[in-house]
Amino acid sequence: MKGATTLQERLWKLRKDKGLNLEELSKLTNISKSALASYESNDYKEINHGNLITLADFYGVSVDYLLCRTENKEQINTPLTELHLNDEMVALLKSGRINNRLLCELATHKDFIKFLADIEIYVDGIATMQIQNLNAFVDTVRHEIIERYRPGEDDPHLKVLQAAHLQVARYQL
Numbered sequence: 001m002k003g004a005t006t007l008q009e010r011l012w013k014l015r016k017d018k019g020l021n022l023e024e025l026s027k028l029t030n031i032s033k034s035a036l037a038s039y040e041s042n043d044y045k046e047i048n049h050g051n052l053i054t055l056a057d058f059y060g061v062s063v064d065y066l067l068c069r070t071e072n073k074e075q076i077n078t079p080l081t082e083l084h085l086n087d088e089m090v091a092l093l094k095s096g097r098i099n100n101r102l103l104c105e106l107a108t109h110k111d112f113i114k115f116l117a118d119i120e121i122y123v124d125g126i127a128t129m130q131i132q133n134l135n136a137f138v139d140t141v142r143h144e145i146i147e148r149y150r151p152g153e154d155d156p157h158l159k160v161l162q163a164a165h166l167q168v169a170r171y172q173l
Helices: 007-017 022-029 033-040 049-059 087-095 100-107 112-149 156-164
Strands: none
Touching: 007 033, 007 049, 022 033, 022 049, 033 049, 100 112, 112 156
């Protein structure tokens, strides 16, 4: 449907996609055949509010789609909260700093879920390495304290270092 630039083109294409002629559409929507024909013609007759909503509902699209304000045909009026988009993400998408078209192509690619899993494994691997590095540092300091000062097992400094040792959580993907 991409490429339709007017309401008339959208209405004509939607009707053709359903395999309907004007008479059939008229019967299904209770909008006169002449009104429907005028909505699709180049000598455009203004469409009333009720008929615009009726046609949007009939075709399962938003009024914004019919009016060419969006290319989103199937996902009409999806709330941002349902998409888990916070204000920062919406601002980023609107900013032009990233290529939204490319982002959409990437997100809808058949291997996108695998790609996300690979990223998660990579990021988790880096996090695990950092935790291991921190634990190695804590172990080195603990060992150095034991060698230099020979504290008892109840030494509070050793207990703090033992508590600082982080456990790495492993998740199955």
